[in-house]
Amino acid sequence: MDESIYLDEARDPLIIAEGWMKDGKDVAIATVVETWGSAPRPVGSHLVIDAEGNFHGSVSGGCVEGAVVTEAIDVIGSGKARMLEFGVADETAWQVGLSCGGRIKVYVERLG
Amino acid sequence: MDPYVLKTLNEERRARRAAVLVTDLGDGRDRIVREGDPVAGDLGTAIASAFRTGNSRSVEAEGRTFFLNAHLPRPRLVVIGAVHISQALAPMARIAGYPVEIIDPRTAFATPERFPDVALHAEWPEDVLKRAPLDSYTALAAVTHDPKIDDFALKAALDARCFYVGALGSRKTHAKRVERLLALGAGAEQIARIHAPIGLDIGAASPAEIAVAVLAQTIHAFRSRGLEAKGAVA
Numbered sequence: 001m002d003e004s005i006y007l008d009e010a011r012d013p014l015i016i017a018e019g020w021m022k023d024g025k026d027v028a029i030a031t032v033v034e035t036w037g038s039a040p041r042p043v044g045s046h047l048v049i050d051a052e053g054n055f056h057g058s059v060s061g062g063c064v065e066g067a068v069v070t071e072a073i074d075v076i077g078s079g080k081a082r083m084l085e086f087g088v089a090d091e092t093a094w095q096v097g098l099s100c101g102g103r104i105k106v107y108v109e110r111l112g
Numbered sequence: 113m114d115p116y117v118l119k120t121l122n123e124e125r126r127a128r129r130a131a132v133l134v135t136d137l138g139d140g141r142d143r144i145v146r147e148g149d150p151v152a153g154d155l156g157t158a159i160a161s162a163f164r165t166g167n168s169r170s171v172e173a174e175g176r177t178f179f180l181n182a183h184l185p186r187p188r189l190v191v192i193g194a195v196h197i198s199q200a201l202a203p204m205a206r207i208a209g210y211p212v213e214i215i216d217p218r219t220a221f222a223t224p225e226r227f228p229d230v231a232l233h234a235e236w237p238e239d240v241l242k243r244a245p246l247d248s249y250t251a252l253a254a255v256t257h258d259p260k261i262d263d264f265a266l267k268a269a270l271d272a273r274c275f276y277v278g279a280l281g282s283r284k285t286h287a288k289r290v291e292r293l294l295a296l297g298a299g300a301e302q303i304a305r306i307h308a309p310i311g312l313d314i315g316a317a318s319p320a321e322i323a324v325a326v327l328a329q330t331i332h333a334f335r336s337r338g339l340e341a342k343g344a345v346a
Contacts, residue, residue, distance in 0.1 A: 005186045005211055007125055018122050021115055029113050033137070033170050033179045044168030044181045081140045107179065109140055112115045 013057030017048040017111060026051040027111040028072035032059050036087070037102035047106075051076050059106050060086070072108050081109040113142055120144050121183065128185035128247050132162050135179045137170065164335065185249040187275070187334055188213065192237055192265045193256035194221040197280070200323035201253070202230045208327060210251065215240050217261060237265040251276035251330045253310065257285075263292055270302040276333035278310040278326060307333075 009015050013029075020027045030047040032039070040061035047057045047065060049072035059068055064086045075082055087103030117133070121144055124131040134155075135142040145151055151159050155173040162168065162182040170179050189205050191198045194216035202212040213231040216222040222234035233240045245268075246252060252269035254262035257280060266289075269277045279289060286308040293303050311325025312332065 005128070005188045014118065014125070015122055018118055021118070029118075031135075031179070031181065042168075083137070107135070107137060109113055109135075111113050111118060 011056070013046040013048040016056045017046075020048070020050055021111055026076045028075045028108055029111055030059055030068050030072055030084075030106050030108045032104055033083075033107045034105040035102060036104075039102035039104045041104075047072075049073065049076075060104060064104070064106075068106055068108065075108045075110050079110050081107065083107055117142050117144055125183055125185075128249055130163055130182075130184045130249070132159050133181040133183065134159070135181070137177045137179055164337070185247070186211070187249050187251065189251045189253065189330060190215065190246065190265075190269075192216070192252065192254040192262055193258075193280075194218070194223075194227060194232065194234075195255055196319040197255050197322050197326070199226060200320035201326055202227060204323055205327050205330070208331065210327075210330065213240075213244075215265070216256065237261065237268070241265065241268050246272035246274050248273045248275055250274050251278075251333065253278045253280075253326050253330070255280040255310070255326075257281060259289070259292060263289070263296065266306065267293060267296050267298055270298055270305060275337045276307070276330045277305055278307040278329060280310045280322075281308060283309065 007015060017027050017029055028049045030049065032041055032043050032045045035043055041059055045059055047055055047059045047068055049055045049069050051073060053069050053073060055065065055069050058065060068084065071082055071084055084106045121131055121133055130147045132145045133142060134145055145159055147163050153173060155178060158171040158173065158180060162180045166182050166184040168181045170177055187210050189210045189212045191201060191212060191214045194214050198214055202214060205212045214222065214227060215233045215235065215237050217234065217236045219234045222232050224232060252265060252274045254266050256262050262279060266277065266279055279286065281289065290303055307329055311322055312328045314325050316322045316325040
């Protein structure tokens with residue numbers, strides 16, 4: 001458990017997103033906005049993505065990050081936010097799903 | 113997300129100030145709400161709850177869906193006094209989610225042997241608090257019994273609006289302490305915030321039991337903070 005009371009600037013997704021923005025990069029921010037069952041990351045967790053597909057943070061235990069990054073690159077292109085849903089009940093579950101049996105909703109938006 | 117909103121949010125987080133990011137999931141518009149900012153209606157109630165619990169969630173209000181992302185600074189507990197009570201309090205508080213720092217200039221007390229795995233400062237509170245100031249997400253427990261060590265830290269905790277301020281000592285001891293704090297310039301209303309005798313009244317007898325009482329009182333203060341924190345971010 002991280003016990004520092006201060007932000008871990010090198011790993012904090014929102015700090016990294018701000019840094020990317022200052023470097024002139026296009027950035028998307030993904031946020032877990034709802035969870036059901038044993039979701040691996042709590043509501044409010046972030047994954048930040050740049051247009052090249054670089055990312056920091058997590059919205060699951062690594063199960064769906066790949067799919068979120070792909071969607072995020074589209075969102076950077078279109079500027080239109082998307083709501084993604086993942087879970088074992090999904091028809092795509094055999095491809096990208098949460099092996100833990102939980103379900104999550106992820107909001108993906110462009111920064112700026 | 114609005115770039116300016118992200119910049120502001122990160123500023124608040126760096127400064128250990130609480131903020132709730134409110135995003136309208138319908139149109140994507142977002143804004144920062146700081147603790148004590150007035151927000152009316154169901155949304156205001158939900159935001160107040162997010163500040164108190166630290167839980168992020170989606171809410172329906174005004175016919176729209178909002179996502180409230182609560183960014184609360186990590187609470188911490190500063191203990192003045194490397195005494196027997198602190199030896200029990202430090203590991204218990206850490207397990208409960210309140211990292212502990214212990215300050216005691218008496219080098220015979222503040223030894224790493226007595227306090228393994230604890231942030232320990234064998235220095236005067238004046239010096240340590242200058243480097244790492246107290247804030248409204250910090251609790252302070254003064255347990256040395258020694259006015260020379262406790263008083264400055266208590267006054268600093270009141271001025272910084274620490275969410276919890278407790279001081280060890282009987283009612284008689286505390287009455288004398290009140291006189292000294294008044295002389296240091298503390299207001300009577302400020303001084304009334306000090307929990308003394310320290311700890312929830314659970315009939316604690318041993319140092320470890322007193323530590324439980326102090327920790328319980330700290331948690332209670334944290335989870336019931338709200339109205340009194342309104343003027344905190346000035």
